[in-house]
Amino acid sequence: MNKPKIISLLLLIFLAAAFSFAQETNSGGFNLPAYEKFTLDNGLTVYLMEQNRVPLVYVNMVINGGAINDEIPGVAYLAGHSLLFGAGDKTKNQIEELIDYYGAELATGCNLESAVVDATFAAADKQKFFELIADVVAKPVFDQEEIEKYRQRLMAQLTNQREAPNRVIGTFINKMMYGDHPYGNPVLGTPTSLKDITAADIKTFYSKYYHPATSAICVVGDFKTDEMKALLAETVGKWKVDGDPAKGNDLSFETKPFEKSNVLLINKDDSRITTFSIASWGVPFNHEDTVPISLVNTILGGRFTSWLNTELRIKSGLTYGARSNFASNKNAGIFVATSFTANATTEKALDLAIEVFDRLHNEGINAETLQSGKNYIKGNFPRRFESPSALAGLLADFYVYGIDEKYVSEYITKLEAVTPEDVKRTISEHFPKENFQFIVAGQGDSIRELLKKYGEVKEIDIMDDEYLVK
Amino acid sequence: MRIFKALLVLLVVTSSVFAQLDAEDIKTFTLDNGMKFLVLEEHTIPNVSFYIFWKVGSRNEVPGITGISHFFEHMMFNGAKKYGKGEFDRVMENGGGSNNAYTSNDVTVYTNWVPTEFLETMFDLEADRIADLSFIDEIVESERGVIASERRTGLENSNFRYLYEQVSLTAMQAHPYRWSVIGYESDIMNWSKEDLINYHKTYYAPNNGIVVIVGDVNLDDVKRLAKEYIEPIPAQDPPRKVHTVEPEQLGEKRLMVHKQVNTPNIMTVYHVPETAHPDSTVLELIDIILSDGRTSRFNKILVDEKQLALNVFSGRDFNFDPYLYMVYAIAAPGVETQVLEDEVYTILDDIKANGVTEEELEKAKNKVKMSFYQSMTTNGGIANTIGTYEVFYGDYKRLFNAVDEYSKITNDDIKRVAEKYFTSMNRTVGILKDLKATETADE
Numbered sequence: 001m002n003k004p005k006i007i008s009l010l011l012l013i014f015l016a017a018a019f020s021f022a023q024e025t026n027s028g029g030f031n032l033p034a035y036e037k038f039t040l041d042n043g044l045t046v047y048l049m050e051q052n053r054v055p056l057v058y059v060n061m062v063i064n065g066g067a068i069n070d071e072i073p074g075v076a077y078l079a080g081h082s083l084l085f086g087a088g089d090k091t092k093n094q095i096e097e098l099i100d101y102y103g104a105e106l107a108t109g110c111n112l113e114s115a116v117v118d119a120t121f122a123a124a125d126k127q128k129f130f131e132l133i134a135d136v137v138a139k140p141v142f143d144q145e146e147i148e149k150y151r152q153r154l155m156a157q158l159t160n161q162r163e164a165p166n167r168v169i170g171t172f173i174n175k176m177m178y179g180d181h182p183y184g185n186p187v188l189g190t191p192t193s194l195k196d197i198t199a200a201d202i203k204t205f206y207s208k209y210y211h212p213a214t215s216a217i218c219v220v221g222d223f224k225t226d227e228m229k230a231l232l233a234e235t236v237g238k239w240k241v242d243g244d245p246a247k248g249n250d251l252s253f254e255t256k257p258f259e260k261s262n263v264l265l266i267n268k269d270d271s272r273i274t275t276f277s278i279a280s281w282g283v284p285f286n287h288e289d290t291v292p293i294s295l296v297n298t299i300l301g302g303r304f305t306s307w308l309n310t311e312l313r314i315k316s317g318l319t320y321g322a323r324s325n326f327a328s329n330k331n332a333g334i335f336v337a338t339s340f341t342a343n344a345t346t347e348k349a350l351d352l353a354i355e356v357f358d359r360l361h362n363e364g365i366n367a368e369t370l371q372s373g374k375n376y377i378k379g380n381f382p383r384r385f386e387s388p389s390a391l392a393g394l395l396a397d398f399y400v401y402g403i404d405e406k407y408v409s410e411y412i413t414k415l416e417a418v419t420p421e422d423v424k425r426t427i428s429e430h431f432p433k434e435n436f437q438f439i440v441a442g443q444g445d446s447i448r449e450l451l452k453k454y455g456e457v458k459e460i461d462i463m464d465d466e467y468l469v470k
Numbered sequence: 471m472r473i474f475k476a477l478l479v480l481l482v483v484t485s486s487v488f489a490q491l492d493a494e495d496i497k498t499f500t501l502d503n504g505m506k507f508l509v510l511e512e513h514t515i516p517n518v519s520f521y522i523f524w525k526v527g528s529r530n531e532v533p534g535i536t537g538i539s540h541f542f543e544h545m546m547f548n549g550a551k552k553y554g555k556g557e558f559d560r561v562m563e564n565g566g567g568s569n570n571a572y573t574s575n576d577v578t579v580y581t582n583w584v585p586t587e588f589l590e591t592m593f594d595l596e597a598d599r600i601a602d603l604s605f606i607d608e609i610v611e612s613e614r615g616v617i618a619s620e621r622r623t624g625l626e627n628s629n630f631r632y633l634y635e636q637v638s639l640t641a642m643q644a645h646p647y648r649w650s651v652i653g654y655e656s657d658i659m660n661w662s663k664e665d666l667i668n669y670h671k672t673y674y675a676p677n678n679g680i681v682v683i684v685g686d687v688n689l690d691d692v693k694r695l696a697k698e699y700i701e702p703i704p705a706q707d708p709p710r711k712v713h714t715v716e717p718e719q720l721g722e723k724r725l726m727v728h729k730q731v732n733t734p735n736i737m738t739v740y741h742v743p744e745t746a747h748p749d750s751t752v753l754e755l756i757d758i759i760l761s762d763g764r765t766s767r768f769n770k771i772l773v774d775e776k777q778l779a780l781n782v783f784s785g786r787d788f789n790f791d792p793y794l795y796m797v798y799a800i801a802a803p804g805v806e807t808q809v810l811e812d813e814v815y816t817i818l819d820d821i822k823a824n825g826v827t828e829e830e831l832e833k834a835k836n837k838v839k840m841s842f843y844q845s846m847t848t849n850g851g852i853a854n855t856i857g858t859y860e861v862f863y864g865d866y867k868r869l870f871n872a873v874d875e876y877s878k879i880t881n882d883d884i885k886r887v888a889e890k891y892f893t894s895m896n897r898t899v900g901i902l903k904d905l906k907a908t909e910t911a912d913e
Binding site: 052053054055056075093096097099100102103104120122129145149152156157160161162163164165166167269270271272273303305306313314315316317318319320340341342369373376378380382383385386387388389404 | 733839848
């Protein structure tokens, strides 16, 4: 090339910044594909990210209609799920036929913090699917008969779910830890709480909370940004709601350290295994210590060679797996270590787990292990953001938690900068040493007595609904 | 790079299902010892999916060593010559990689995801455990405990697994497909070291495996490393063929399974041919029409309209030999299992007599296309899909013709296949319910 070197270099830097291709391995920094964020006239926030590995479009829409705003557990979920039971001029059946005919996927519901619309469809079909999404979100009919039918089905499914402790223990953990705080709400409700929910309750919830100003639509896939902007403006951009959205339940949270160990025993008569979790307070999403916490947690229970898995599975063969993680919501979070074992080895497994926590505090983590943890996170990092659906979910997290791509692009730099002092402090401040909260599901007759040594025991039955809605 | 990719899109969009990925993008070579490699250079992320498909699964077992194939899925991580006990995972995770594995009735697949710069070490690790796996007594014993744990939790937390194990055992009388992949508990506790050593030598021979590498690699580097690390490993005699043929079922079989469940589950299975058989492609389309999506026959009629079931699932796995097509339904409260069962047959009979609608056929073909695309959004997804096709159809290129093949299927094909396999003589029915509650009620 004849151009002066300096100008070419500047051009290259400019291009790199503009297109932020996720191929850089220079400093170990990882960059997401480029995306645009803007707001439509109706207040709806939009995130657009082109990614044309396959000719599909992935949509993740989040609305401030999560279970945190429930008065009666299950209303938020039913409201979200029922959006597809007829919308605009389409009946439930017509909506379903449309989705299936084009081989697409479209699901609606909610999690704790948001109501969610998830869709995947061929790039060639984007016009009709954005029209559908716009109708579903803005003009749901809330067919009473369909809601009633689904409510019955959901109640039965939730009852059946109690047959598998590992599928429901999470709901009990949240309730035990958060108590009356909205973060303790059972997202799907319970068979009891669902019983009396009416279509009117659902419509009220929808009217209160579903508003473009507190919603975002994240689109990742095979499209051209300019074309997509226009398409969104003419479809979901037309969703108008008079007035302001309701504020929702008070989510303020003040961590009250536990003053003693407690045990929640969830009895299941015919259980041959004990499923257990050891919990304590964690941190809110994007806490300033997120990166060192993640590093320590990886070593403690976040990978196959973690300390917990090494002790409980690899060395002693007591379980198929033991892990730990920080489950974080916007204002608060919990730390949970989880595993399971045969009835007869319950005590052994619990003691081993506690020994591992002791080791973390008493011995700390040596330099070699720390480096291994850093290497592990860094090497696996790009895979977290490979698929378009993962990327769409990430953009939704940006909106819900008020963060941006720096969360990703600065992560590895922050990780590499974690010092042994940071680690010591992180362990001391964020990882439990005592006053553990145990949530144990298993055969009461086999384990009731031995659990007493771990703390004050409260026993309920696995079919107990009251506990989840108190 | 970006401009070139855009041109590529324009060139192939009309001629191929995959605008972005073509059969020609995948390169292959075979080493002197018989190990075949499929390689796709893909530079979206600085990571490589390195999968090995071993043609060994529970179908290669005999009574006494059931579950041994799955056991190897564990043992392959427990130490070899160069990398001792625990080193495989330690070295991988320290190198920024992670891994997993799965065992089926037919294959054992080791899935590795590693950063670009780890490729050579990946070859070294794999070569070590293929050639020189260790069998240390105390490790074997410990792993028995882990597997017993895995079996226990699977059965306790999954009604489906619990019922399927019994139904498979009943439907299949002769063929090794009959026992579950995880094996019988008594066999798990009793395999000997000799069993393990012989099994490893036979089935983990380079001529019995296929390597699929998708990601940030260079073909020449892969070839060079394969020749250096893998080619020295000697081939072995081909494993003995599984020559047992399941005899024709002579009449409907039925079984009851007790479990403390809130609502009964039913499972009906039909004998169907191997994956590579032409009827299997038609069956795949029928399966989509039956249970893929809210407007599929089972979901629409059993779950939505008649509210007889809370959930319905159906399908069959990739198999080398004839095995089973399964329909599984969880009854809604208060529903008699016979009523639910009869409705399943009414739906199947309708297809036998009348086939399906034009719309259903189109719908199913669209779904086939969409799920191919969805399986290609990650390096790992691509590796798994092309590896599976190579193993079960003998040719990964078939994946790229698959949509065309499905598009040729007619309503007559559907009727013919439905009539052939969905017969009462060909079915085995399992009912999972709380039999003790019934017993008490009868007293």
